[in-house]
Amino acid sequence: MDIEDLTLEEKCENLMTAVVETRKRFGQKCVDYQHKTARVENQLLQLRLESFSNYECKRKNPLPDLGIDDVALNIEDIKAEIMEKQIRIENLCKRLNNTQEVLLQLKNDNIAKKMHQPVTIESLMARAKEKQQKPMC
Known part of the structure; x- marks a missing residue:
């Protein structure tokens, strides 16, 4: 069958099925892309959290050393x-x-x-x- 032999309705129907198929493929690719980007973003956040948790903060002013007796007295008060x-x-x-x-x-x-x-x-x-x-x- 040639393209010329097809009626106008059949041509439209063929074009519509082609459009639907491309939309399905494009939609699936969009969904896959969103899943992949979400996974990459989660991995980046995990790396940031690990780097922050591994970083040791150096205090400008050292914390005062509270004796155990002082803490016990404060709790009793x-x-x-x-x-x-x-x-x-x-x-x-x-x-x-x-x-x-x-x-x-x-x-x-x-x-x-x-x-x-x-x-x-x-x-x-x-x-x-x-x-x-x-x-x-």
């Missing part, structure tokens, strides 16, 4: 400070609970309710009438 703060927090929690209990008692206290009621002649008269109207059992 820190422990004592933590214990003091813990005791203070526990005391504050106890005081808070006591305050809450006192507030609940005040809220339920009848005398406190009466103290908040207005003291006028009208209110006293109204309360006295209410007491008289209630039957005593």
Whole structure:
């Protein structure tokens, strides 16, 4: 079959399959290229990390030599400070609970309710009438 004998549709179809095949090959090559570049970048990063980790830093000012006794004393001081703060927090929690209990008692206290009621002649008269109207059992 000659190219001239093919119809226009067949020519287009052949061209489209060629385009699809080249796109597939090009896409696969792009994916392979990205994988290879990612691998090379990871290897470069590993080399940099190894070179940084192998490099010895020379300090301008040497670190002071702390004796073991100083460190032990500092740790004991820190422990004592933590214990003091813990005791203070526990005391504050106890005081808070006591305050809450006192507030609940005040809220339920009848005398406190009466103290908040207005003291006028009208209110006293109204309360006295209410007491008289209630039957005593």
